[in-house]
Amino acid sequence: MSLPHPRIVSAEILRNDPLTKEIREIVFRLPSDWGPAEPGQFVQVECRPADPFVLRRPFSIARTREGSGELRLHLVFAPVGDGTRALAACRPGEHTSLVGPLGRGFRPIPGRRPILVGGGRGVAPLLSLGDQIRKTHPEGLLLFGVRGPDQLHELEDPAYPIEIATQDGSVGFHGHLLGLLDALLEEGRIRPDSDAIYSCGPNPMLHALSDWAIARGFPAQVSLETLFGCGFGICAGCAVPVKQSEDEVGDEFGHYRFACVDGPVFDAERVDWEGVRE
Ligand SMILES: Cc1cc2nc3c(=O)[nH]c(=O)nc-3n(C[C@H](O)[C@H](O)[C@H](O)COP(=O)(O)OP(=O)(O)OC[C@H]3O[C@@H](n4cnc5c(N)ncnc54)[C@H](O)[C@@H]3O)c2cc1C
Ligand code: FES
Known part of the structure:
Protein backbone atom coordinates (compact mmCIF):
# COMPACT_ATOMS: atom_id res chain seq x y z
CA MET A 1 0.00 0.00 0.00
CA GLY A 103 5.97 6.95 9.50
CA ARG A 104 5.56 3.32 8.59
CA GLY A 105 3.17 1.19 10.57
CA PHE A 106 2.48 -2.48 11.18
CA ARG A 107 2.47 -4.89 8.22
CA PRO A 108 0.03 -7.65 9.24
CA ILE A 109 1.18 -11.08 8.06
CA PRO A 110 -1.51 -12.82 5.99
CA GLY A 111 -2.68 -16.13 7.41
CA ARG A 112 -1.21 -15.58 10.86
CA ARG A 113 -3.38 -14.93 13.92
CA PRO A 114 -2.49 -11.56 15.46
CA ILE A 115 -1.35 -11.43 19.09
CA LEU A 116 -1.33 -7.74 20.03
CA VAL A 117 0.87 -6.99 23.05
CA GLY A 118 0.57 -3.49 24.56
CA GLY A 119 2.56 -2.25 27.53
CA GLY A 120 0.94 0.73 29.31
CA ARG A 121 0.09 3.60 26.96
CA GLY A 122 1.68 1.47 24.18
CA VAL A 123 -1.68 -0.19 23.76
CA ALA A 124 -2.78 2.86 21.68
CA PRO A 125 -1.58 1.86 18.16
CA LEU A 126 -2.76 -1.72 18.72
CA LEU A 127 -6.34 -0.47 18.98
CA SER A 128 -6.17 0.95 15.44
CA LEU A 129 -4.37 -2.18 14.25
CA GLY A 130 -7.21 -4.32 15.64
CA ASP A 131 -9.82 -2.02 14.05
CA GLN A 132 -8.21 -2.37 10.63
CA ILE A 133 -7.51 -6.11 10.58
CA ARG A 134 -10.49 -7.53 12.46
CA LYS A 135 -12.20 -8.41 9.14
CA THR A 136 -9.19 -10.08 7.49
CA HIS A 137 -7.97 -11.60 10.78
CA PRO A 138 -11.16 -12.37 12.75
CA GLU A 139 -9.34 -14.42 15.41
CA GLY A 140 -6.77 -12.80 17.68
CA LEU A 141 -5.81 -11.83 21.21
CA LEU A 142 -5.00 -8.50 22.83
CA LEU A 143 -2.65 -8.60 25.82
CA PHE A 144 -2.59 -5.41 27.89
CA GLY A 145 0.07 -5.09 30.57
CA VAL A 146 0.28 -2.32 33.18
CA ARG A 147 1.91 -1.68 36.54
CA GLY A 148 -1.42 -1.29 38.33
CA PRO A 149 -4.76 0.56 38.40
CA ASP A 150 -3.18 3.98 37.69
CA GLN A 151 -2.49 2.86 34.11
CA LEU A 152 -5.36 0.43 33.58
CA HIS A 153 -8.27 1.77 31.55
CA GLU A 154 -11.17 0.32 29.68
CA LEU A 155 -10.54 -0.40 26.00
CA GLU A 156 -13.66 0.51 24.04
CA ASP A 157 -14.83 -2.02 21.44
CA PRO A 158 -11.56 -3.98 21.21
CA ALA A 159 -11.19 -6.16 18.11
CA TYR A 160 -10.15 -9.22 20.13
CA PRO A 161 -10.62 -10.80 23.57
CA ILE A 162 -8.37 -9.09 26.15
CA GLU A 163 -5.99 -10.68 28.65
CA ILE A 164 -4.70 -8.27 31.32
CA ALA A 165 -1.43 -8.53 33.22
CA THR A 166 -0.79 -6.29 36.22
CA GLN A 167 2.52 -6.13 38.02
CA ASP A 168 0.79 -5.59 41.37
CA GLY A 169 -1.66 -8.46 40.74
CA SER A 170 -4.71 -6.20 41.20
CA VAL A 171 -6.37 -7.45 37.98
CA GLY A 172 -5.83 -10.46 35.71
CA PHE A 173 -2.49 -12.24 35.45
CA HIS A 174 -0.10 -11.31 38.29
CA GLY A 175 3.19 -10.33 36.65
CA HIS A 176 4.77 -9.00 33.48
CA LEU A 177 3.54 -9.50 29.92
CA LEU A 178 6.31 -12.02 29.27
CA GLY A 179 5.00 -14.14 32.15
CA LEU A 180 1.53 -14.00 30.60
CA LEU A 181 2.96 -14.98 27.20
CA ASP A 182 4.79 -17.91 28.82
CA ALA A 183 1.55 -19.06 30.45
CA LEU A 184 -0.43 -18.77 27.19
CA LEU A 185 2.28 -20.67 25.29
CA GLU A 186 2.30 -23.43 27.90
CA GLU A 187 -1.49 -23.72 27.70
CA GLY A 188 -1.28 -23.97 23.89
CA ARG A 189 -3.30 -20.75 23.47
CA ILE A 190 -0.60 -19.10 21.35
CA ARG A 191 1.61 -20.89 18.83
CA PRO A 192 4.73 -19.84 16.92
CA ASP A 193 3.72 -21.75 13.77
CA SER A 194 0.39 -19.96 13.33
CA ASP A 195 0.57 -16.64 15.21
CA ALA A 196 2.39 -13.31 14.82
CA ILE A 197 3.13 -10.75 17.54
CA TYR A 198 2.61 -6.99 17.13
CA SER A 199 3.71 -4.86 20.04
CA CYS A 200 4.21 -1.37 21.43
CA GLY A 201 5.36 -0.29 24.88
CA PRO A 202 8.45 0.92 26.73
CA ASN A 203 11.73 0.00 25.00
CA PRO A 204 12.98 -2.37 27.76
CA MET A 205 9.72 -4.32 27.39
CA LEU A 206 10.05 -4.40 23.58
CA HIS A 207 13.65 -5.58 23.88
CA ALA A 208 12.68 -8.44 26.22
CA LEU A 209 9.66 -9.31 24.10
CA SER A 210 11.75 -9.38 20.91
CA ASP A 211 14.29 -11.76 22.51
CA TRP A 212 11.41 -13.92 23.78
CA ALA A 213 9.64 -14.05 20.40
CA ILE A 214 12.81 -14.71 18.36
CA ALA A 215 13.92 -17.51 20.72
CA ARG A 216 10.53 -19.24 20.31
CA GLY A 217 10.11 -18.68 16.58
CA PHE A 218 7.27 -16.12 16.62
CA PRO A 219 7.43 -13.45 13.90
CA ALA A 220 7.20 -10.10 15.72
CA GLN A 221 6.92 -6.41 14.86
CA VAL A 222 7.56 -3.69 17.43
CA SER A 223 6.70 0.01 17.45
CA LEU A 224 9.60 1.93 19.01
CA GLU A 225 9.27 5.16 20.97
CA THR A 226 12.64 6.79 20.46
CA LEU A 227 13.32 10.45 21.20
CA PHE A 228 12.20 12.52 18.21
CA GLY A 229 13.21 15.88 16.79
CA CYS A 230 11.74 16.89 13.45
CA GLY A 231 9.60 13.79 12.85
CA PHE A 232 10.18 13.65 9.09
CA GLY A 233 13.70 12.44 8.37
CA ILE A 234 15.86 15.59 8.59
CA CYS A 235 17.51 15.84 12.02
CA ALA A 236 18.67 12.21 12.65
CA GLY A 237 17.45 12.57 16.24
CA CYS A 238 15.53 9.29 16.08
CA ALA A 239 18.26 7.01 14.67
CA VAL A 240 17.75 3.34 15.52
CA PRO A 241 20.62 0.85 15.17
CA VAL A 242 19.62 -2.06 12.95
CA LYS A 243 21.20 -5.32 11.87
CA GLN A 244 22.07 -4.97 8.19
CA SER A 245 21.27 -7.46 5.52
CA GLU A 246 24.02 -8.23 2.98
CA ASP A 247 22.54 -6.05 0.24
CA GLU A 248 22.51 -3.08 2.60
CA VAL A 249 26.21 -3.11 3.49
CA GLY A 250 27.74 0.16 2.32
CA ASP A 251 24.35 1.92 2.40
CA GLU A 252 24.78 5.65 3.15
CA PHE A 253 23.08 5.42 6.55
CA GLY A 254 25.34 2.61 7.82
CA HIS A 255 23.60 0.44 10.35
CA TYR A 256 21.03 3.09 11.36
CA ARG A 257 17.46 3.75 10.29
CA PHE A 258 15.25 6.70 11.22
CA ALA A 259 12.34 5.73 13.44
CA CYS A 260 10.25 8.61 12.07
CA VAL A 261 10.36 7.56 8.40
CA ASP A 262 11.60 3.95 8.32
CA GLY A 263 9.59 3.13 11.49
CA PRO A 264 8.36 3.54 14.13
CA VAL A 265 7.43 -0.12 13.47
CA PHE A 266 10.34 -2.49 12.82
CA ASP A 267 10.68 -6.24 12.59
CA ALA A 268 11.90 -7.38 16.01
CA GLU A 269 14.75 -9.30 14.37
CA ARG A 270 15.98 -6.18 12.62
CA VAL A 271 16.59 -4.00 15.69
CA ASP A 272 20.08 -4.03 17.16
CA TRP A 273 18.86 -3.73 20.74
CA GLU A 274 22.28 -3.28 22.32
CA GLY A 275 22.40 0.25 20.86
CA VAL A 276 18.80 1.29 21.59
CA ARG A 277 18.32 3.86 24.37
CA GLU A 278 16.34 2.30 27.20
C1 LIG B 1 6.42 7.26 17.34
C2 LIG B 1 6.06 7.69 18.76
C3 LIG B 1 4.77 7.50 19.21
C4 LIG B 1 4.43 7.90 20.50
N1 LIG B 1 3.15 7.68 20.92
C5 LIG B 1 2.79 8.07 22.15
C6 LIG B 1 1.44 7.87 22.58
O1 LIG B 1 0.58 7.33 21.85
N2 LIG B 1 1.12 8.31 23.83
C7 LIG B 1 2.05 8.91 24.67
O2 LIG B 1 1.72 9.26 25.78
N3 LIG B 1 3.32 9.10 24.27
C8 LIG B 1 3.70 8.70 23.04
N4 LIG B 1 5.00 8.91 22.64
C9 LIG B 1 5.94 9.57 23.57
C10 LIG B 1 5.69 11.07 23.56
O3 LIG B 1 6.00 11.60 22.30
C11 LIG B 1 6.59 11.72 24.63
O4 LIG B 1 6.13 11.32 25.90
C12 LIG B 1 6.51 13.23 24.52
O5 LIG B 1 7.16 13.66 23.34
C13 LIG B 1 7.17 13.86 25.72
O6 LIG B 1 7.13 15.27 25.55
P1 LIG B 1 7.14 16.23 26.82
O7 LIG B 1 7.49 17.60 26.36
O8 LIG B 1 5.89 16.07 27.61
O9 LIG B 1 8.26 15.60 27.72
P2 LIG B 1 9.80 15.97 27.78
O10 LIG B 1 9.96 17.09 28.76
O11 LIG B 1 10.37 16.10 26.40
O12 LIG B 1 10.29 14.62 28.44
C14 LIG B 1 9.73 14.13 29.69
C15 LIG B 1 10.24 12.74 29.95
O13 LIG B 1 9.77 11.84 28.93
C16 LIG B 1 10.89 11.24 28.26
N5 LIG B 1 10.55 11.15 26.82
C17 LIG B 1 10.44 12.17 25.95
N6 LIG B 1 10.16 11.71 24.71
C18 LIG B 1 10.09 10.35 24.84
C19 LIG B 1 9.87 9.29 23.92
N7 LIG B 1 9.68 9.51 22.64
N8 LIG B 1 9.86 8.03 24.41
C20 LIG B 1 10.08 7.80 25.69
N9 LIG B 1 10.32 8.75 26.62
C21 LIG B 1 10.33 10.01 26.18
C22 LIG B 1 12.07 12.17 28.50
O14 LIG B 1 13.30 11.47 28.45
C23 LIG B 1 11.78 12.66 29.91
O15 LIG B 1 12.17 11.74 30.88
C24 LIG B 1 5.38 8.51 21.36
C25 LIG B 1 6.68 8.72 20.89
C26 LIG B 1 7.02 8.30 19.61
C27 LIG B 1 8.41 8.52 19.12
S1 FES C 1 13.01 12.80 14.17
FE1 FES C 1 14.27 13.96 12.82
S2 FES C 1 15.06 12.43 11.49
FE2 FES C 1 13.63 11.34 12.71
Whole structure:
Protein backbone atom coordinates (compact mmCIF):
# COMPACT_ATOMS: atom_id res chain seq x y z
CA MET A 1 0.00 0.00 0.00
CA SER A 2 1.36 3.45 -0.83
CA LEU A 3 1.32 5.75 2.16
CA PRO A 4 -0.84 8.90 2.15
CA HIS A 5 0.95 12.25 2.06
CA PRO A 6 1.23 13.81 5.50
CA ARG A 7 -0.49 17.19 5.90
CA ILE A 8 -0.46 19.98 8.44
CA VAL A 9 -4.04 20.52 9.58
CA SER A 10 -5.83 22.62 12.13
CA ALA A 11 -7.48 20.29 14.63
CA GLU A 12 -10.32 21.19 16.98
CA ILE A 13 -10.20 19.51 20.37
CA LEU A 14 -13.51 17.78 21.03
CA ARG A 15 -12.58 15.96 24.23
CA ASN A 16 -9.61 15.77 26.56
CA ASP A 17 -10.40 13.52 29.49
CA PRO A 18 -8.51 11.47 32.06
CA LEU A 19 -8.87 7.70 31.59
CA THR A 20 -6.89 6.97 34.77
CA LYS A 21 -4.66 8.95 37.15
CA GLU A 22 -1.80 8.75 34.60
CA ILE A 23 -3.42 8.34 31.19
CA ARG A 24 -5.65 10.66 29.15
CA GLU A 25 -7.57 10.46 25.89
CA ILE A 26 -7.76 13.43 23.56
CA VAL A 27 -10.10 13.52 20.55
CA PHE A 28 -9.62 15.91 17.61
CA ARG A 29 -11.96 16.85 14.77
CA LEU A 30 -10.01 16.67 11.47
CA PRO A 31 -10.92 17.42 7.86
CA SER A 32 -12.90 14.44 6.55
CA ASP A 33 -10.37 13.81 3.76
CA TRP A 34 -7.40 13.44 6.17
CA GLY A 35 -5.49 10.15 5.92
CA PRO A 36 -6.22 7.28 5.65
CA ALA A 37 -3.72 6.28 8.32
CA GLU A 38 -2.00 2.92 8.52
CA PRO A 39 -2.09 1.32 11.99
CA GLY A 40 1.17 2.17 13.78
CA GLN A 41 1.57 5.54 12.08
CA PHE A 42 1.80 8.65 14.24
CA VAL A 43 1.03 12.36 14.28
CA GLN A 44 3.20 15.28 15.42
CA VAL A 45 1.10 17.56 17.60
CA GLU A 46 1.71 21.18 18.54
CA CYS A 47 1.12 21.14 22.29
CA ARG A 48 -0.49 24.54 22.61
CA PRO A 49 -2.10 26.92 23.53
CA ALA A 50 0.17 26.88 26.58
CA ASP A 51 3.05 25.66 24.43
CA PRO A 52 6.11 27.83 23.98
CA PHE A 53 7.96 24.81 22.51
CA VAL A 54 9.45 24.65 19.06
CA LEU A 55 9.09 20.94 18.49
CA ARG A 56 5.85 19.12 17.96
CA ARG A 57 5.45 15.93 20.00
CA PRO A 58 4.82 12.49 18.41
CA PHE A 59 1.80 10.36 19.34
CA SER A 60 0.62 7.06 17.91
CA ILE A 61 -2.77 7.13 16.26
CA ALA A 62 -5.00 5.22 18.67
CA ARG A 63 -8.17 5.36 16.59
CA THR A 64 -9.87 7.22 13.78
CA ARG A 65 -13.64 7.34 13.49
CA GLU A 66 -15.63 8.63 10.52
CA GLY A 67 -19.16 9.95 10.66
CA SER A 68 -21.43 12.90 9.75
CA GLY A 69 -18.90 14.23 7.23
CA GLU A 70 -16.09 14.50 9.78
CA LEU A 71 -13.16 12.46 11.01
CA ARG A 72 -12.28 12.03 14.67
CA LEU A 73 -8.75 11.23 15.71
CA HIS A 74 -8.21 9.64 19.14
CA LEU A 75 -4.86 9.73 20.96
CA VAL A 76 -4.08 8.10 24.31
CA PHE A 77 -1.30 9.89 26.16
CA ALA A 78 0.49 10.30 29.46
CA PRO A 79 1.41 13.80 30.68
CA VAL A 80 5.09 13.21 31.48
CA GLY A 81 6.78 16.52 30.67
CA ASP A 82 6.18 20.12 29.63
CA GLY A 83 4.71 19.36 26.18
CA THR A 84 2.35 16.59 27.21
CA ARG A 85 1.26 18.56 30.31
CA ALA A 86 0.44 21.53 28.04
CA LEU A 87 -1.59 19.18 25.86
CA ALA A 88 -3.41 17.87 28.94
CA ALA A 89 -4.38 21.48 29.76
CA CYS A 90 -6.04 22.08 26.36
CA ARG A 91 -9.81 22.43 26.54
CA PRO A 92 -12.60 21.30 24.16
CA GLY A 93 -13.27 23.99 21.56
CA GLU A 94 -9.61 25.05 21.33
CA HIS A 95 -7.62 24.39 18.18
CA THR A 96 -4.10 23.17 17.65
CA SER A 97 -2.24 21.94 14.61
CA LEU A 98 -0.90 18.52 13.82
CA VAL A 99 1.08 16.86 11.06
CA GLY A 100 0.37 13.37 9.81
CA PRO A 101 -0.11 10.58 9.18
CA LEU A 102 3.65 9.94 9.47
CA GLY A 103 5.97 6.95 9.50
CA ARG A 104 5.56 3.32 8.59
CA GLY A 105 3.17 1.19 10.57
CA PHE A 106 2.48 -2.48 11.18
CA ARG A 107 2.47 -4.89 8.22
CA PRO A 108 0.03 -7.65 9.24
CA ILE A 109 1.18 -11.08 8.06
CA PRO A 110 -1.51 -12.82 5.99
CA GLY A 111 -2.68 -16.13 7.41
CA ARG A 112 -1.21 -15.58 10.86
CA ARG A 113 -3.38 -14.93 13.92
CA PRO A 114 -2.49 -11.56 15.46
CA ILE A 115 -1.35 -11.43 19.09
CA LEU A 116 -1.33 -7.74 20.03
CA VAL A 117 0.87 -6.99 23.05
CA GLY A 118 0.57 -3.49 24.56
CA GLY A 119 2.56 -2.25 27.53
CA GLY A 120 0.94 0.73 29.31
CA ARG A 121 0.09 3.60 26.96
CA GLY A 122 1.68 1.47 24.18
CA VAL A 123 -1.68 -0.19 23.76
CA ALA A 124 -2.78 2.86 21.68
CA PRO A 125 -1.58 1.86 18.16
CA LEU A 126 -2.76 -1.72 18.72
CA LEU A 127 -6.34 -0.47 18.98
CA SER A 128 -6.17 0.95 15.44
CA LEU A 129 -4.37 -2.18 14.25
CA GLY A 130 -7.21 -4.32 15.64
CA ASP A 131 -9.82 -2.02 14.05
CA GLN A 132 -8.21 -2.37 10.63
CA ILE A 133 -7.51 -6.11 10.58
CA ARG A 134 -10.49 -7.53 12.46
CA LYS A 135 -12.20 -8.41 9.14
CA THR A 136 -9.19 -10.08 7.49
CA HIS A 137 -7.97 -11.60 10.78
CA PRO A 138 -11.16 -12.37 12.75
CA GLU A 139 -9.34 -14.42 15.41
CA GLY A 140 -6.77 -12.80 17.68
CA LEU A 141 -5.81 -11.83 21.21
CA LEU A 142 -5.00 -8.50 22.83
CA LEU A 143 -2.65 -8.60 25.82
CA PHE A 144 -2.59 -5.41 27.89
CA GLY A 145 0.07 -5.09 30.57
CA VAL A 146 0.28 -2.32 33.18
CA ARG A 147 1.91 -1.68 36.54
CA GLY A 148 -1.42 -1.29 38.33
CA PRO A 149 -4.76 0.56 38.40
CA ASP A 150 -3.18 3.98 37.69
CA GLN A 151 -2.49 2.86 34.11
CA LEU A 152 -5.36 0.43 33.58
CA HIS A 153 -8.27 1.77 31.55
CA GLU A 154 -11.17 0.32 29.68
CA LEU A 155 -10.54 -0.40 26.00
CA GLU A 156 -13.66 0.51 24.04
CA ASP A 157 -14.83 -2.02 21.44
CA PRO A 158 -11.56 -3.98 21.21
CA ALA A 159 -11.19 -6.16 18.11
CA TYR A 160 -10.15 -9.22 20.13
CA PRO A 161 -10.62 -10.80 23.57
CA ILE A 162 -8.37 -9.09 26.15
CA GLU A 163 -5.99 -10.68 28.65
CA ILE A 164 -4.70 -8.27 31.32
CA ALA A 165 -1.43 -8.53 33.22
CA THR A 166 -0.79 -6.29 36.22
CA GLN A 167 2.52 -6.13 38.02
CA ASP A 168 0.79 -5.59 41.37
CA GLY A 169 -1.66 -8.46 40.74
CA SER A 170 -4.71 -6.20 41.20
CA VAL A 171 -6.37 -7.45 37.98
CA GLY A 172 -5.83 -10.46 35.71
CA PHE A 173 -2.49 -12.24 35.45
CA HIS A 174 -0.10 -11.31 38.29
CA GLY A 175 3.19 -10.33 36.65
CA HIS A 176 4.77 -9.00 33.48
CA LEU A 177 3.54 -9.50 29.92
CA LEU A 178 6.31 -12.02 29.27
CA GLY A 179 5.00 -14.14 32.15
CA LEU A 180 1.53 -14.00 30.60
CA LEU A 181 2.96 -14.98 27.20
CA ASP A 182 4.79 -17.91 28.82
CA ALA A 183 1.55 -19.06 30.45
CA LEU A 184 -0.43 -18.77 27.19
CA LEU A 185 2.28 -20.67 25.29
CA GLU A 186 2.30 -23.43 27.90
CA GLU A 187 -1.49 -23.72 27.70
CA GLY A 188 -1.28 -23.97 23.89
CA ARG A 189 -3.30 -20.75 23.47
CA ILE A 190 -0.60 -19.10 21.35
CA ARG A 191 1.61 -20.89 18.83
CA PRO A 192 4.73 -19.84 16.92
CA ASP A 193 3.72 -21.75 13.77
CA SER A 194 0.39 -19.96 13.33
CA ASP A 195 0.57 -16.64 15.21
CA ALA A 196 2.39 -13.31 14.82
CA ILE A 197 3.13 -10.75 17.54
CA TYR A 198 2.61 -6.99 17.13
CA SER A 199 3.71 -4.86 20.04
CA CYS A 200 4.21 -1.37 21.43
CA GLY A 201 5.36 -0.29 24.88
CA PRO A 202 8.45 0.92 26.73
CA ASN A 203 11.73 0.00 25.00
CA PRO A 204 12.98 -2.37 27.76
CA MET A 205 9.72 -4.32 27.39
CA LEU A 206 10.05 -4.40 23.58
CA HIS A 207 13.65 -5.58 23.88
CA ALA A 208 12.68 -8.44 26.22
CA LEU A 209 9.66 -9.31 24.10
CA SER A 210 11.75 -9.38 20.91
CA ASP A 211 14.29 -11.76 22.51
CA TRP A 212 11.41 -13.92 23.78
CA ALA A 213 9.64 -14.05 20.40
CA ILE A 214 12.81 -14.71 18.36
CA ALA A 215 13.92 -17.51 20.72
CA ARG A 216 10.53 -19.24 20.31
CA GLY A 217 10.11 -18.68 16.58
CA PHE A 218 7.27 -16.12 16.62
CA PRO A 219 7.43 -13.45 13.90
CA ALA A 220 7.20 -10.10 15.72
CA GLN A 221 6.92 -6.41 14.86
CA VAL A 222 7.56 -3.69 17.43
CA SER A 223 6.70 0.01 17.45
CA LEU A 224 9.60 1.93 19.01
CA GLU A 225 9.27 5.16 20.97
CA THR A 226 12.64 6.79 20.46
CA LEU A 227 13.32 10.45 21.20
CA PHE A 228 12.20 12.52 18.21
CA GLY A 229 13.21 15.88 16.79
CA CYS A 230 11.74 16.89 13.45
CA GLY A 231 9.60 13.79 12.85
CA PHE A 232 10.18 13.65 9.09
CA GLY A 233 13.70 12.44 8.37
CA ILE A 234 15.86 15.59 8.59
CA CYS A 235 17.51 15.84 12.02
CA ALA A 236 18.67 12.21 12.65
CA GLY A 237 17.45 12.57 16.24
CA CYS A 238 15.53 9.29 16.08
CA ALA A 239 18.26 7.01 14.67
CA VAL A 240 17.75 3.34 15.52
CA PRO A 241 20.62 0.85 15.17
CA VAL A 242 19.62 -2.06 12.95
CA LYS A 243 21.20 -5.32 11.87
CA GLN A 244 22.07 -4.97 8.19
CA SER A 245 21.27 -7.46 5.52
CA GLU A 246 24.02 -8.23 2.98
CA ASP A 247 22.54 -6.05 0.24
CA GLU A 248 22.51 -3.08 2.60
CA VAL A 249 26.21 -3.11 3.49
CA GLY A 250 27.74 0.16 2.32
CA ASP A 251 24.35 1.92 2.40
CA GLU A 252 24.78 5.65 3.15
CA PHE A 253 23.08 5.42 6.55
CA GLY A 254 25.34 2.61 7.82
CA HIS A 255 23.60 0.44 10.35
CA TYR A 256 21.03 3.09 11.36
CA ARG A 257 17.46 3.75 10.29
CA PHE A 258 15.25 6.70 11.22
CA ALA A 259 12.34 5.73 13.44
CA CYS A 260 10.25 8.61 12.07
CA VAL A 261 10.36 7.56 8.40
CA ASP A 262 11.60 3.95 8.32
CA GLY A 263 9.59 3.13 11.49
CA PRO A 264 8.36 3.54 14.13
CA VAL A 265 7.43 -0.12 13.47
CA PHE A 266 10.34 -2.49 12.82
CA ASP A 267 10.68 -6.24 12.59
CA ALA A 268 11.90 -7.38 16.01
CA GLU A 269 14.75 -9.30 14.37
CA ARG A 270 15.98 -6.18 12.62
CA VAL A 271 16.59 -4.00 15.69
CA ASP A 272 20.08 -4.03 17.16
CA TRP A 273 18.86 -3.73 20.74
CA GLU A 274 22.28 -3.28 22.32
CA GLY A 275 22.40 0.25 20.86
CA VAL A 276 18.80 1.29 21.59
CA ARG A 277 18.32 3.86 24.37
CA GLU A 278 16.34 2.30 27.20
C1 LIG B 1 6.42 7.26 17.34
C2 LIG B 1 6.06 7.69 18.76
C3 LIG B 1 4.77 7.50 19.21
C4 LIG B 1 4.43 7.90 20.50
N1 LIG B 1 3.15 7.68 20.92
C5 LIG B 1 2.79 8.07 22.15
C6 LIG B 1 1.44 7.87 22.58
O1 LIG B 1 0.58 7.33 21.85
N2 LIG B 1 1.12 8.31 23.83
C7 LIG B 1 2.05 8.91 24.67
O2 LIG B 1 1.72 9.26 25.78
N3 LIG B 1 3.32 9.10 24.27
C8 LIG B 1 3.70 8.70 23.04
N4 LIG B 1 5.00 8.91 22.64
C9 LIG B 1 5.94 9.57 23.57
C10 LIG B 1 5.69 11.07 23.56
O3 LIG B 1 6.00 11.60 22.30
C11 LIG B 1 6.59 11.72 24.63
O4 LIG B 1 6.13 11.32 25.90
C12 LIG B 1 6.51 13.23 24.52
O5 LIG B 1 7.16 13.66 23.34
C13 LIG B 1 7.17 13.86 25.72
O6 LIG B 1 7.13 15.27 25.55
P1 LIG B 1 7.14 16.23 26.82
O7 LIG B 1 7.49 17.60 26.36
O8 LIG B 1 5.89 16.07 27.61
O9 LIG B 1 8.26 15.60 27.72
P2 LIG B 1 9.80 15.97 27.78
O10 LIG B 1 9.96 17.09 28.76
O11 LIG B 1 10.37 16.10 26.40
O12 LIG B 1 10.29 14.62 28.44
C14 LIG B 1 9.73 14.13 29.69
C15 LIG B 1 10.24 12.74 29.95
O13 LIG B 1 9.77 11.84 28.93
C16 LIG B 1 10.89 11.24 28.26
N5 LIG B 1 10.55 11.15 26.82
C17 LIG B 1 10.44 12.17 25.95
N6 LIG B 1 10.16 11.71 24.71
C18 LIG B 1 10.09 10.35 24.84
C19 LIG B 1 9.87 9.29 23.92
N7 LIG B 1 9.68 9.51 22.64
N8 LIG B 1 9.86 8.03 24.41
C20 LIG B 1 10.08 7.80 25.69
N9 LIG B 1 10.32 8.75 26.62
C21 LIG B 1 10.33 10.01 26.18
C22 LIG B 1 12.07 12.17 28.50
O14 LIG B 1 13.30 11.47 28.45
C23 LIG B 1 11.78 12.66 29.91
O15 LIG B 1 12.17 11.74 30.88
C24 LIG B 1 5.38 8.51 21.36
C25 LIG B 1 6.68 8.72 20.89
C26 LIG B 1 7.02 8.30 19.61
C27 LIG B 1 8.41 8.52 19.12
S1 FES C 1 13.01 12.80 14.17
FE1 FES C 1 14.27 13.96 12.82
S2 FES C 1 15.06 12.43 11.49
FE2 FES C 1 13.63 11.34 12.71
